Amino acid sequence: MYSDGGSKLGGHLLVEFGGGYHHLSPKHGHYSLCNNLLKAVLLFAMITLTVLVLFRAPESPLQLSRSIYSSLAFSSSPVYNSRSCAADSVSRISEELWLKQVLERSAMRTEQHLVVIALDPKAFHRCSVLQLNCYFLGTEGVNFSNEAHFMTPDYLKMMWRRIDFLRNVLELGYNFVFTDADIMWFRNPFLHFYTDDTDFQIACDHFGGSPDDLNNAPNGGFKYVKSNNRTIEFYKLWYKSREVFPGKHDQDVLNNIKHNPYLKQIGLKIKFLDTAFFGGFCQPSKDLNLVTTMHANCCAGLDNKINDLTILLDDWQEYLALPDHIREEKPPSWQMLYDPRTAVVACEQPCKKVSQLGKTVLDLEYKKGKPQVMDSDGGSSISIGSQMPQKSGINHQLNPNQKNFSRHRLRTVLMFTTITLACLVLYQASESPFRFLPGSIHSFALSSANNFSNSGKKELGLKHVLKKAAMPDKTVIITTLNEAWIEPDSIFDLFLESFRIGNETSQLLKHLVVVALDQNAFDHCLRTHLNCYFLTTEDINFSDEAHFMTPSYLKMMWRRIDFLRTVLETGYNFVFTDADIMWLRNPFPHFYADTNFQISCDSFGGNPTELNNAPNGGFNYVKSSTQTIEFYKFWYEVREFYPRKHDQDVLNKIKYNPFTRDIGLEIKFLDTAYFGGFCQPSKDLNLVCTMHANCCAGLDNKIHDLKILLEDWRNYLSLPENVRKTQPPSWSVPQSCGPRSFHRHKPRRKNGKTRKEE
16 A cells, blocks of 8 residues: 555556545546645635735734733733734833833833843744843743733733743742833832842732731732742742642732741741832832832723823822922822722622722623632733723723724634635545645544544543442542562462452452553453553553652652542542552441541551551542542642652641641541551451551562461461450561561562562
8 A cells, every 4th residue: 555545556546535446547646636736725825815915904803803912911021912003002102111111210220131031922023122131931832922811711821831930040040030011110129128038029919017927918920039949949839839729820829828838848938028119009109209119900901001000100200300308308199099909709790889998899790600800910801891980080991992802703703714614615525635635634633533532531441440340339449550569479469369368358359440550460450350440651661660769669659649639530439558458357347437538557646637647658548529639639749849759758748738728628547456567567356457568678578478467367267256356366477577678678570580679
């Protein structure tokens, strides 16, 4: 077969059309191919010219379907993205406001130290023309050229991309002052930054008087950050916490994590900047003799910001024109500011204008299912049902182009629908030029669909396995397995044997789901007729023995945590058990009935709610709930804040985290009298449910002692019942296990023999 789908037979070329084969002579096929390729080129040329003509038209729907302007400028960079007349004027005004006050009116010549981060090519070009220090920050798959309205997905992506970028700056060893472009610089701010050992200082929407009070309301639009290990770790935490608080922007998340004890642990010192020097529309700097910066926060909409900032700069210019003695004795006040802080809330009925506790609630058009919240940084994704209060002659009318936006957007949709239909008709035609395009283009959509299909099948496969294995209350027992644990005299054989000889445990095997980490483990599971699921991890080989705390071991542990989160999200409860845990009695009667997350211990202090108990992640019972799902997400995400720590060590850190309390999760620890191990054995064989080969390094050491343990259990079962109750025997283990095993064990070859450490 040839790569184009045909085969040469009898001097003719077989070409497939619409499921049938048509014979073309080589000459005829060559002529038709060239002819149709020409048609394709002409077709695309015609479409391109049409689009260009529409794009250049002043009333083009292509023009008006793009956002007029971006108020959420990134790292002091206005985004100049639209070619419409209205947008051009807005761009020029905003640029002049920013550059003019920095270059001409500021007491410090800052332009040589200013780095403008451009988020799209036009912004970068504009920055280059202005001969500033420009950096183009591209983000794959995200277009930041349009206006990102407050709290929309694009806005959140922009905010979080900013946090991640600033972490990179810190990692390069540079301190920075980050400033939004709607902040006016009037004086040198460095004179008013805290000069002690503060690592992170940030402006406020509202300042309570004490720079150390964590109850101050920070505003992420202006901050001074020094590069050191503490701030780098803090920015990592800040960025990662976005997944713990989905739908929140960076400022909201900062308000949550500023109380996190982790910040104390890393020694980060936070201070809040006084609004007397670093003010804004939320809480203005009242004394123009002190003001350093002014932020257009608590303000929705670009037009509103530009209007008030223009007035603010005029006020500053008039202040500078006054004689020195008047400025000092009777400084003027700002004209355009009004004190009430704007807050927008969602309600079942359209809100009424209310002034309460210094806050103004605007009339809104409520959209069901979409709470419309605006914080002090102000966005304009809301639908305002009435005009905003008029102040100082400000007209908050909508831009005429915005009024006609829906009509032009409809034109755009119709135009592209027409083009798409034309292309589809041509594609289906028997002599369509698209038929002669390279096969790789033709198969691209099918390839994408197949990828999606494979992903979907994997999810469906997990659901099928869980459903088959589940108890009536949707609880399953889960263990993980790799090739190293199925070799001759394997731990997995001992694990299954414990179920068969345990007290009321054999019936639990039908609820066991074996999660295989490699192909051989999966094949072995299938041969044992268990419920098997193959968990693949790209570019990672889990087939070999993963020695304690090696990179492979850590990857395996964290892959397990992430998988268990998936199980919870599917709606199933689980008992997770390592395969080196022997099941000797049915554990379910000894679980706490009122707890969603309960876990075994290496050392149990006597109180199941005492967080100082030492948990062991090898055995836990978790019920599917919003709390446990959020906890597993948190557990997995914070792994990057504790590099080279396994899941158990990280759990020991986060069990004290207030996030756990905030989501309403209660953790209980299982008593080692029932759920014991080699660290702290279950001393009474009349009570023991499970025994774990913990505090033991090396498969050979584990296997040796677990065989002895199962022999002890058989001897116990062989005793008369009255002897078992009155004089139960004790364990003969650990022998090979214990602290010494961490120094003397040798890893195994795949044939079961030992080999030297690599």
